[in-house]
Each structure stands twice: as C-alpha cells, then as structure tokens.
Amino acid sequence: MTDHVELTGGSAEDVERELAAWNRSMEATAARYRDMRLATETVQVTESSPDGAVTVTVDHTGQVVDIATTPALAKLKPEQVGGRVLATIKRAQARLATRVGDAMRATLGDADPAVDRMVEQYRTRFPEPVSEPEDTQYRFGPQDPAPAPPRRPRPAARPADDDEDFGGGVLR
Secondary structure (H helix, E strand, O other): OOOOOOOOOOOOOHHHHHHHHHHHHHEEEEEEHHHHHHHOOOOOEEEEEOOEEEEEEEEOOOOOEEEEEEHHHHHHHHHHHHHHHHHHHHHHHHHHHHHEEEEHHHHHHHHHHHHHHHHHHHHHHOOOOOOOOOOOOOOOOOOOOOOOOOOOOOOOOOOOOOOOOOOOOOOO
C-alpha cells in the first residue's frame, strides 16, 4: 500500500491525473479492507468432542456462541463434563487462525503482510491445545479448601447458686 504520493512533475493536468489515480488506489485498498473485515467477522468454527458428546461453535473473537450436547454426554461422569467442554472450546479456538487467515487472503491476497500478522496474533491468543485426555477432570472454585477456623471454647455454665444477677432475673 502506498502511503505517500510521488509526483513526477509536469503540468498541472499531469499532477491532477496522478493524484486522481492515487485517490482511486486508496479507495480500492480501503474497499478491500472493508471486505476483509466483513469476511473475518462472519468466521465461525464448530468443533465436536471425539465421542460426539459436545459440539461447540466459536465466533471470530473466540467467544463461544453455541454449545450443543448429545445423549453421549449422559455416559460421562459429572466431573468429566467440564473437561470435555473446555477441551472442545480450545480446539475450536485453535482453528480460528487458519479460518481467519483464509478469509483475509480471499480479499487481500497472499502478499499482504497484514494477513501474516493477524494469523500470528490469533495463534498467540489461541494456541494449539496441549494433548490431554478427554476425561481430564476440572474443578471450579478454590482448588484447596480453606482450613476450618479454630473452634472457640464454649463458656463454662454458671453454677445455679451464682448471685451475680442480684437476686434473680429481670423478667418475672
């Protein structure tokens, strides 16, 4: 993309033609980038767990826009469900770099350095998930339960003949 104009000189008409050509070029570049933005904003990736229990769809920002389950989910232990969902989300997000790159290349071409920069940003933000078993169990909340506070000793019961109440209770 040209960010400056080199005028070759000449007549005022030549300068005007060069400026008009540069203006058309900038408008065409802006239109390609608008098309690229629209194309990338429609990117969604859907990924399913290997057993088909969970299917997740993420949008171009990596946000989950849909989660669907099948009866295969009922075969999982409750503590396995979170791991299955998270692993599926991570796999979907990791595929975003390729899909966004494809959408950008379709509008900007292979030679535009913006494509490689954007793809690298996606790969940094959503790396390939490390291989972990599908039955990995995730706990939400504090990982180590807080220790119980020490118990305070109960006050000793007063003896029945204690006369500190000055002759009996207030209510009679």
